[in-house]
Amino acid sequence: MRLDPIAAPPLSRQIGLPALALVATLLVAMALALIAGADPLATLGLIAKGAFGSKFAALETLNRATPLIFTGLAVAVAFRAKLWNIGAEAQLYAGAIVAVLLGTGALGAPLVLPVSALAAMLAGALVLLGPVVLKTRLGVDEVVTTLLLNFVMLLFVSYLLEGPMKDPMGMGWPKSPALIKEARLPRIVDGLRLHWGFALALIAAVVVWVIQSRTTLGFEMRAVGQNREAARFAGMPVNVVLVKTALLSGGLAALAGWSEVAGLKGHLSSDLSPGFGYTGIIVAMLALLHPLGVVLSALFVAAIFVGSDSMSRAAGVPTYIADMLLATALLFMVLALMLTRYRVVWK
Amino acid sequence: MSDLFDILLSVSFWAAAIRIASPLIFATMGELICERAGVLNLGIEGIMVIGAFAGWMAVYLGAPLWLGVTAAMAAGMLFGLLHATLTVPFGLSQHVVGLGVTMLATATSYFAYRLALPEVTSPPKVTPFAPMDLPVLSDIPFLGPVLFQQTALTWAALICAGLVGFVLFRTPLGLAVRAAGENPAAVEAQGLSVTGLRMGAVVVGSGLMAVGGSFLTLSAFSSFFFEMVNGRGWICIALVVFGAWRPGKAVLGALLFAAFDALQIRLQQTPLGAHLPYQVFLMAPYLLSILALILMSRRAEVPAALMVPYRKGER
Amino acid sequence: MTDPRDVVMRLDRITKRFGALTANDAISLTLRRGEVVALLGENGAGKTTLMNILFGHYVADDGRVEVFGEPLPPGNPRAALAAGVGMVHQHFTLADNLTVLDNIRLGTESLFSRGASRATARARVEALSRDFGLAVHPDARVGSLTVGERQRVEILKALYRNARILILDEPTAVLTPQEAEALFATLRRAIAQGLSILFISHKLHEVMAIADRCVVLRHGKVVGEVATAETSGAELAAMMVGGEIALPEARPATAGKVLMRLDGVTTPDKGAAPGLKRVTLDLRAGEIVGLAGVSGNGQAALADLISGLILPGSGSVTMDGPLARWSPREAIRQGIARIPEDRHKTGTIADFTLTENAVLEGYWQTGFSKAGLMDWRAAESFAEGIIAAYDVRCPGPAARIRLLSGGNMQKLILGRVLEPGPKIILANQPVRGLDVGAIAYVQSRLIAARDGGAAVLLISEDLDEIMGLADVIHVMSEGRLSPGFARGSKTAAELGLWMAGQGFDHAA
Secondary structure (H helix, E strand, O other): OEEEEOOOOOHHHHHHHHHHHHHHHHHHHHHHHHHOOOOHHHHHHHHHHHHHOOHHHHHHHHHHHHHHHHHHHHHHHHHHOOOOOOOHHHHHHHHHHHHHHHHOOOOOOOOHHHHHHHHHHHHHHHHHHHHHHHHHHHOOOHHHHHHHHHHHHHHHHHHHHHOOOOOOOOOOOOEOOOOOHHHOOOEOOOOOOOEOHHHHHHHHHHHHHHHHHHEHHHHHHHHHHHOHHHHHHOOOOHHHHHHHHHHHHHHHHHHHHHHHHHHHHOOOEOOOOOOHHHHHHHHHHHOOOOHHHHHHHHHHHHHHHHHHHHHHHHHOOOOOHHHHHHHHHHHHHHHHHHHHHEEEEOO | OHHHHHHHHOHHHHHHHHHHHHHHHHHHHHHHHHHHOOOOOOOHHHHHHHHHHHHHHHHHOOOOHHHHHHHHHHHHHHHHHHHHHHHOOOOOOHHHHHHHHHHHHHHHHHHHHHHHOOOOOOOOOOOOOOEOOOOOHHHOOOHHHHHHOOEHHHHHHHHHHHHHHHHHHHOHHHHHHHHHHHOHHHHHHOOOOHHHHHHHHHHHHHHHHHHHHHHHHHHHOOOOOOOOOOOHHHHHHHHHHHOOOOHHHHHHHHHHHHHHHHHHHHHOOOHHHHHOOHHHHHHHHHHHHHHHHHHOOOOOOOOOOOOOOOOOOOO | OOOOOOEEEEEEEEEEEEOOEEEEEEEEEEEEOOOEEEEEOOOOOOHHHHHHHHHOOOOOOEEEEEEOOEEOOOOOHHHHHHOOEEEEOOOOOOOOOOEHHHHHHOOOOOOOOOOOOHHHHHHHHHHHHHHHOOOOOOOOEHHHOOHHHHHHHHHHHHHHOOOOEEEEEOOOOOOOHHHHHHHHHHHHHHHHOOOEEEEEEOOHHHHHHHOOEEEEEEOOEEEEEEEHHHOOHHHHHHHHHOOOOOOOOOOOOOOOOEEEEEEEEEOOOEOOEOOOOOEEEEEEOOEEEEEEOOOOOOHHHHHHHHHOOOOOOEEEEEOOOEOOOOOHHHHHHOOEEEEOOOHHHHHOOOOOEHHHHHOOOOOOOOOOEEOOEEOHHHHHHHHHHHHHHOOOOOOOOOOEHHHOOHHHHHHHHHHHHHOOOOOEEEEEOOOOOOOHHHHHHHHHHHHHHHHOOOEEEEEOOOHHHHHHHOOEEEEEEOOEEOOOEEOOOOOHHHHHHHHOOOOHHHHO
């Protein structure tokens, strides 16, 4: 078997194959529903209804999409530069910690929101900077270091919540004190659950898109990602570019945690993130690492999660169908992507 | 200080160290085989989960323990085949596919578990491997409890490591696998198939990883619960680097690591342990792994074609 | 008069297409026992494709191969090996981290067997080593061997497998003249043992020395077949290029002031690649300095140094005064144009457009960006300018550069580095792998740059190219630089001795 590169892939191939990947994922969803003893089409319908079927559901989906847009952007930015940031989870919690640190009275309005957001980004950037420096200085692969730091950070959060950051009025369940009102992100529309974090996420996506396509930094990040050696030979400051990429990526992931605390929850507990950092990888890959695409794929992924939760309550299919679907979608999508550029020759 | 010495000299510490090392040895050998052939298998974490689940599930449904281990191996090999198919002939990114496989295998385990046991709150137990009771050997002071009262699966881990070393360095098959990880063109020029070797290595390696996972449910703990693998897979990747891709050194690394893990558990009970928050102790394994990676960062022994997909006849 | 010797290999109308390109067009060829047949042709003529088909790396679209009277299953290196065909590849297929013995043994035994003992294998290798004059250390790590030693291992690989037909792909491209002689001695011994040899080359004098018969390929077709005894180098050359294109010859030049001076520069070794050892070199305006030498003798270190990738360990590099800092970007700022050795790995980014590749080095300059924002329109018109001025055949500036042929890629690189009007040009193997038309174009551009006052440092493995173009020739051997020899003052054989390291001991 051989793979022949296709010189100029037609648009039909470039759109058709990813679409086929999504269709294949839907078929897998139906098969899983069948295995679980539920009606396949009804299950799909319940998922869709659970995601968008009511105003409450739709807002829930948008809320769920917010941290996913941030982590998706973080991963997309990093993966474009071939920086394997699998530590978005730790960077997310770093941002959440800062939100609590600065939002429980240390600062007041109007400074608290912008300052804590920036501080959160800095914290996330620093968490990723360690592994990146280890990579540029010592050649230590960042995949495992960023992964292991996730576990370290989770334990650190657990320590904080049982100790220095413990809510004195918290009835034994480890959580932080609540944020003061001035440190909370307001609702976009009064009375609806959707908070400003969603809007910020959209703005972040546009900013990242501008950076990647229109700035010299974006050009450098893309070049370093595609051929580090050629970039270095051409005079690009590769290590500086990687550091800047890490700062941006870590900062974006931290905003996910920051916005969950400041926008949605109002406090920090150890179950703040059901794996947003890892899901961000799926979001980024489904979006083909395109910042604007990240918004769409985050909505899709959020819909699957929210819809599956609701469907599971109604139809009894385990919620983990969502995780299975998304992992399947990821694998189908990378395969489809390759097939848009190569033809399979069986000889 | 004397607490520390008491621990280090105790039988239970050394026995625990070897026991804790066992799943790590299986999984590390599995990853080592994959990487020697030139494929980074980031599916290791998820494959350990599905190994843990499949092994436990088989035994829960009535199978004898060794059949459970076999079921785990089969599950691992299946996911290994998925990884291998996508990364070797199709040449997709080993990073992305590996993470995808980890997520899929983990999700599959949890999905299947919830399907099988929807109402259960506390995980049901199975009868695990019993410690061996060998006629004379188990009664030797110190060595007896430490080595000869381990479970059969632990001994399987040690034997497995020996086998892997033997095959890799003393047989034509092992040479071919290593060459595939060093220069695929050299392998093809000698009439062998890089695709076959790499896929075979990943499938076999994944089987071993899953057996490592099954150790957790069939020997260490006797039930399956979520988050039980808890990053051991990633630690094994660090151990492969620490062992410079050599089985002997990797086993030593696993033992060292396990000893440290056994130590931190026991230190928590001492007066020193009372001063530090328990999370510090739990962080130690992960930080230690990062340290191991930093120490081995000179990486002269990396298989030269690790993570380089081989495209036949690419002009 | 028919040749009474048996036919050991027959190619019958082999055809191979890659998309629109017909690399091999109905090629027929016979090889008889004990014969040495040379396959000639310039780059792109289809020689390597044909060899790859013979060995089973590619499958022909049409035609067949017969070895010892039996048809050879296509696309199956194992079958080729079993039939007695052994190939010595141009880019050695050896695993650097394994020993010589392991590389030779690889794949020779069933994967499901325990395998013969090391001692048995070693004994066999040593016997072959003696019989064919191929000295090797079986337990040496291949990564530590010189190029000549590696080739000996490649040949032993084939002999270990009882090859009766040896195919060699450009075997002398990386050897000194003396090493080439040693290779030919080995080949003669092989012939004496009954082997038959087919080899590819574009080096006419070597072909004349060793081959019985020459087959000339051009544009994928056989255009001529002669016995070497009945032809001349000139005739073969004419057949190879079809009398169309004459390679440019540089007219003598008058050198101007020193634009860059390396004074006693030493750099550290990098693995098997030697660093520079107290190298002193002047690059003068209006002069082409040719650097001869087999790859792996320090050329990479010199190129990296001048490109800005490494710093001198000791000694100094000056350009119109000392340099405050050194990096690739600084080198570009100082007016050094760098044409890298590997246009795919280092020179271009395959999936970037021509526009993006055109501004890869200069995007940060005020013409192409302002306050961190890219001016893509300016970049595109720059690219269009290069495409027009340098005759780059492409679908347009927005096409991905991976679609271009090697020659056109090289022209884009040439354009992007020459347009800014550089003072110094570092051309590292600039015509390697290009067809004759592209070679002529690139060389004429370099000569034109020199005539315009630039200093050109030409690094090339092809001694003929150096001797034809350079005003001053230096030879590199193991990191040391020979004194400069004026054009025409030394013969190829004399330069070959320097390449082999002789002369340095006296000079030092």
